[in-house]
Amino acid sequence: MKFISKSEKQTYNLAKKFTRKLKGGEILCLVGDLGAGKTAFTKGLAAGLGVKNIITSPTFVLMKVYSFSSPLRKGRLGGVKGTELFVHIDAYRLSDGRQLEDIGAKDYFNQPDSVTVIEWADRVKDIWPKKIIEIKFKILEGNKREIIMK
Numbered sequence: 001m002k003f004i005s006k007s008e009k010q011t012y013n014l015a016k017k018f019t020r021k022l023k024g025g026e027i028l029c030l031v032g033d034l035g036a037g038k039t040a041f042t043k044g045l046a047a048g049l050g051v052k053n054i055i056t057s058p059t060f061v062l063m064k065v066y067s068f069s070s071p072l073r074k075g076r077l078g079g080v081k082g083t084e085l086f087v088h089i090d091a092y093r094l095s096d097g098r099q100l101e102d103i104g105a106k107d108y109f110n111q112p113d114s115v116t117v118i119e120w121a122d123r124v125k126d127i128w129p130k131k132i133i134e135i136k137f138k139i140l141e142g143n144k145r146e147i148i149m150k
C-alpha cells in the first residue's frame with residue numbers, strides 16, 4: 001500500500017489508524033532517510049495501541065519497552081490485561097544486528113503480546129525474521145512524504 005502524507009500529523013494519524021490491523025507479534029521495519037517520518041509514525045503506533053508514555057527515539061539506549069493495557073478483559077493484542085508490550089528499537093548507530101541480539105531484542109520478536117518497531121531497520125537486516133512488515137519512507141517536495149507498506 002502506498003500513501004502520501006502532507007504533514008507529520010497525517011503520518012501520525014495514519015500509523016494510529018494502522019494499529020487496528022495489528023493482532024500482536026508483528027515486527028515493523030521502518031526504512032528511510034533522516035527526517036522522513038519514521039519517529040512520527042512510531043509515535044502514532046504507540047498512541048493507537050494505548051501506550052501512555054511519551055515516545056522518543058532510543059538512539060543511544062537502542063531499545064525501549066513500554067507496557068500498555070486495554071480496558072478489555074483480554075488485552076488489545078489478546079494478552080492478559082496489562083501485559084502487552086510496545087518495543088521501540090532505533091538501529092541508527094548500528095552496522096549490523098549483533099548489538100540488538102546482545103541486548104535481547106530478538107526475545108520480543110513474534111511474541112503474541114508484543115508489537116516491535118525498528119527504526120533504521122535496514123541497518124540490521126541481517127537479523128530480520130522472515131515475517132515482517134516493511135515500511136519505507138521517502139521525502140518528497142515540500143513537507144510531503146511517501147509511505148509504502150509491504
